[in-house]
Amino acid sequence: MAEIEMIINQKIERYGRERKALLPILQGIVAAKNYISQDDMVCVARALDISAADVYGTASFYSFLENKVLGKYVIRVCRSITCDMKGKNKILKALEEELRIQLGETTHDRLFSLEATNCIGLCDMGPAMLINEKPYTHLTAERIPEIIFEYRNK
Numbered sequence: 636m637a638e639i640e641m642i643i644n645q646k647i648e649r650y651g652r653e654r655k656a657l658l659p660i661l662q663g664i665v666a667a668k669n670y671i672s673q674d675d676m677v678c679v680a681r682a683l684d685i686s687a688a689d690v691y692g693t694a695s696f697y698s699f700l701e702n703k704v705l706g707k708y709v710i711r712v713c714r715s716i717t718c719d720m721k722g723k724n725k726i727l728k729a730l731e732e733e734l735r736i737q738l739g740e741t742t743h744d745r746l747f748s749l750e751a752t753n754c755i756g757l758c759d760m761g762p763a764m765l766i767n768e769k770p771y772t773h774l775t776a777e778r779i780p781e782i783i784f785e786y787r788n789k
């Protein structure tokens with residue numbers, strides 16, 4: 636819990652004790668431990684003086700709530716309408732082939748998890764995805780092997 640409080644305080648220092656700090660805080664927690672627990676949500680709600688339901692709504696919108704062990708790198712492919720129309724299915728298929736897992740699964744070496752998320756605000760640059768906190772835009776199926784290669788060799 637001390638780690639979570641430290642993350643919250645760092646983000647509040649940077650963004651203020653305001654609602655706009657919510658997403659950076661949630662991203663910080665996900666970066667540290669890959670998912671957000673109920674206790675974490677209560678802690679965030681208290682720190683920002685907003686309701687736990689509000690925190691839950693935002694965390695669930697971004698699919699940050701998976702209470703399961705995820706890989707070191709969590710790939711979140713945007714499944715919302717614009718990315719869908721711009722070919723997100725081809726991106727997903729390329730990722731599934733490259734990683735040899737299905738959406739919602741983690742590779743045996745626990746290096747990658749493949750998840751879907753709602754809109755991450757990069758619609759004009761879709762199809763888009765996040766790997767942990769790093770955004771990837773204008774994706775094509777051809778770019779996927781090279782992106783995954785980079786992470787395999789980190």
Ligand code: FES
Pocket residue numbers: 713714715716717718719753754755756757758759761763
């Ligand atoms: S619809 Fe994919 S980033 Fe907005």
